[in-house]
Amino acid sequence: MIKIALSVLLALSVASSNETSLKSGNCEVAQEGGITVSFKAYKTPAKIGVGGIFDSVVYTPAVKVAKDASALLVGSSVSIDTASVNSKDKGRDAKLVASFFQVMSTQKITAKILEAKAGQFIVEVTMNGVTKNVPMSFVVEDKKVVASGTIDLFDFSANKALASINQACFEKHAGKTWSDVTIGFTTNLTYPSCK
Template structure:
């Protein structure tokens, strides 16, 4: 009888030990599942990002406006402040996402401007904020990487950048001539001269959520 009681006691103890181990394992698993990565206070991935541009035609310098419908953040872009999220963020822009509210014009820009350039399916760059109002970005286009200075403002959750690109700085005169040729009549002013300007105004606006 004593042996039976002892055996039962040993079995009971083993069951208790096994149950405790399972409970401990379950607790550990639950802890592992509930651990989540801390979300950054400011994220360019989750922000509303717009890249707009203004080109010019005719000798009167008539503006032609457009924007890119897609912007990819390829590195960085997160921080405890808006400035921290923007500084050193890298991005790429598919030229196929260009939009001017004129499908014929969009096609011509893609084919006869960007399409003439070398390795320009994407425009890419890195934003560097030097102080509270100026910065620079290394823009890669036509196989050329060139530094572009810009001015910016940062009000609350809204970042706004303005810069002016000179197409010739990226050795893209051939692409500009190609576009002007296909748009020759459309780029004529009252003086009968067809002209596509070398400078393009760039504006980037980011609104953090």
């Protein structure tokens, strides 16, 4: 019983020490692998979400190692090939490419993280030739950064593309395709040196 109690105390002590070390900036953080860019668009008057990812994303990190996740990611950027959209439905993906993304002036979406403060990234997003700063809330959990925000397609002058996909999917969307889209990204973290 004493051994069990000592083991529990030791485990709690180590966990507390690691948490303090992370918070006090004694650890360096790096990315492990690439970055996954996701989206969720909405259809029908009931606003049913349809999500997916982009399979072709060119990620350019700003630094290799930093004191925390925010410092690691600020300055990093992505270039997204919209033809690589993957909603786990090939027919739908083909329609998204032909009737939405190809209707826009460019078939690439770019984004760059400009700053981070109070659990929020400010991300410069360029789509359809229009650039906007988009706030994205983020959390760091289980050695992973998870970020999420919302864009309005009208802000990116994508009215024509929205009307096109609404027409192409009129029956399935019950005549309604929403202009707001949830965007997100995730990336894994590693801690190469914790002192």
